[in-house]
Every structure is written in C-alpha cells, then in structure tokens.
Amino acid sequence: MQPIFLEPVFQSKIWGGERLHSVFGFDLPSNQIGEDWAISAHPHGVSVVQNGEFKGKKLNELWEQHQELFNHSKVAKFPLLIKILDAEADLSVQVHPDDAYALEHENERGKTECWYIIDAEPGAEIIYGHTAKTREELKDMIAAKEWDKLFRRVPVKKGDFYFVPSGTIHAIGKGILILETQQSSDTTYRLYDYDRRDNEGNLRELHLKQSIDVTTVPAIDPKNNFEVEKFGSSTVTKLVSSAFFSVNKWEVMTDLTIGLTADYTLATVVEGSGKLTVGDHTYPLAAGSSFILPYGIKTVEITGNLTLITSNSEE
Structure with a gap:
C-alpha cells in the first residue's frame, strides 16, 4: 500500500495573489490565485493522483471504485476538502450553513471548517464572530450596515488555529496564508464584501436572507483544547x-x-x-x-x- 500524492487544483479569486508560488513553488496559471484545493473530490475542483498504480485517476473515482483504500466508508461522497488559501486582499465576510439547511436549499452538504495560520503579515486579522445578541438585532445591524459594530476582529499570527463551525460569521484578512480543513462543500453565503466589484465591474452578489437564516445567534466562541x-x-x-x-x-x-x-x-x-x-x-x-x-x-x-x-x- 502506497501513499497517494495529489496534484494541486488552483482557483482564481478576486482577492488572490502569488504567494502559492513564492512560498510553495507552485507554477500558477495567473497572478490572482487564491486557493489550492490540495485534497478534493468536490466537482468544482477534483484532485488527480500523481503517483503509483492510480496515477492519473481522479480522487472521486478512487472513492467510488476503490473503497478498499478507505476501509469501505459508508459515506456516499469523499467527505473532506483541504485547501491552502492566499489572501492577498480581504476575503468577503461570510457564513456557511449546516447540513440540514444546505441539503434543503443547495443540494449539498453544509460547511464546518477550521484554519491553521501558516503565515500572517504584521497586523493581520480575521473576522471571527459577531456582537448581536438576538436575530432581530442581527437583522437591524445588517439593515443599518453597522459592519464595524457587528463584526468582531481578531489579530492573528503564524501558528494560530481557529475552529469555524457552520453558522459562524467569518472572514480571512489580507496578508494571511492558511491551511483550511472543511467539509466537502462549496456553499458560501456572502454577507458583506466592502462594496467590491468583480473583473467586469459588477458588485458581487450578497446573500443577506440566507446569512441571517443560518448565523448562530448569539455567537459561540469555540475554545481550543490542544x-x-x-x-x-x-x-x-x-x-x-x-x-x-x-x-x-x-x-x-x-x-x-x-x-x-x-x-x-x-x-x-x-x-x-x-x-x-x-x-x-x-x-x-x-x-x-x-x-x-x-x-x-x-x-x-x-x-x-x-x-x-x-x-x-x-x-
């Protein structure tokens, strides 16, 4: 039995940069790469095997055809997605649904994730949680665009770790390089995006109703217990x-x-x-x-x- 090495799958993002090349030596297809989907069977970016008898096969094919590699899991689809993210600029403020909401509304799993901070520039910070005590207060603060009052900002440094359960308002800030472990889902509800426009000049879509629906209120602070x-x-x-x-x-x-x-x-x-x-x-x-x-x-x-x-x- 051999280890299964995987080719990186790169995702272009409006907030991405070139650190995946400068830090890891990856040959990037553009200067705006935000994510390396390092281990993925998600249809939006599937990993391909680099070595051994399964070289050239896709990870979803291994999951479907060679369950002996995974001790015959009873889960229908490969359950995890591992990413490396390069935040050249601030990511949008977002929140992810749990399984029940995502399966009903998006036809895929929800997303609980966690972050290991590989590196962070001096002064870098994340948005992690919110200040609203009730859902009505959350709605009111969103309607009034009281973002500075609503979002909680946390300074981060290399080696920090954050658990981000579904329902957590969050954003990765500029200058942060992270390893993200998450459920295999690509469902994200964008709550705020700094009035940023895409490459065609359009304001990026927000998902305010869904964000209000799925946000945990009041916010829960997971405690690390290493x-x-x-x-x-x-x-x-x-x-x-x-x-x-x-x-x-x-x-x-x-x-x-x-x-x-x-x-x-x-x-x-x-x-x-x-x-x-x-x-x-x-x-x-x-x-x-x-x-x-x-x-x-x-x-x-x-x-x-x-x-x-x-x-x-x-x-």
Missing part, C-alpha cells in the same frame, strides 16, 4: 476533534515514527522538507506536498525538519 504528545524531539498536537473531522499538527524535528489507527489520513506539508517512508519505499516531501495515507498503512516514518497538518474524517 492535546500534545511528544515523540522524542518531535510533537503531535491534536488541534480539534469535531463531528466531521479531527485535525492534528505533526512537527517533525529530525524524525517521527507514528502509528495510524484511522481508516485513512490526509496530510499536507505546510513548512519545511523531508522524507516519508512507508515500508521499503521513501518519498520526498516539500512544503505544499499533499497526500493520503490509505487504509492498510499502519505506520509511517517522517524524517527532516517540517510541519504537516493532518486530518481524519469522523463520519
């Missing part, structure tokens, strides 16, 4: 465990040997370089590398000086 385990000089930190996914940070200093108990593990190198050894085979790892460790791989060894964000589906 669990840290030492492996010699290396560290494994559980960042979050939710109904949809668990996310860990593997900080490798020289070497890390770790046993795998999940049905399959998703991994992205966010910093540094090294090597991955599975059985008798060794694979190079560089910042930006993304791969799946399928069912059947029980132990891996990673050597070098690097940081990986890994995740497992909890469904």
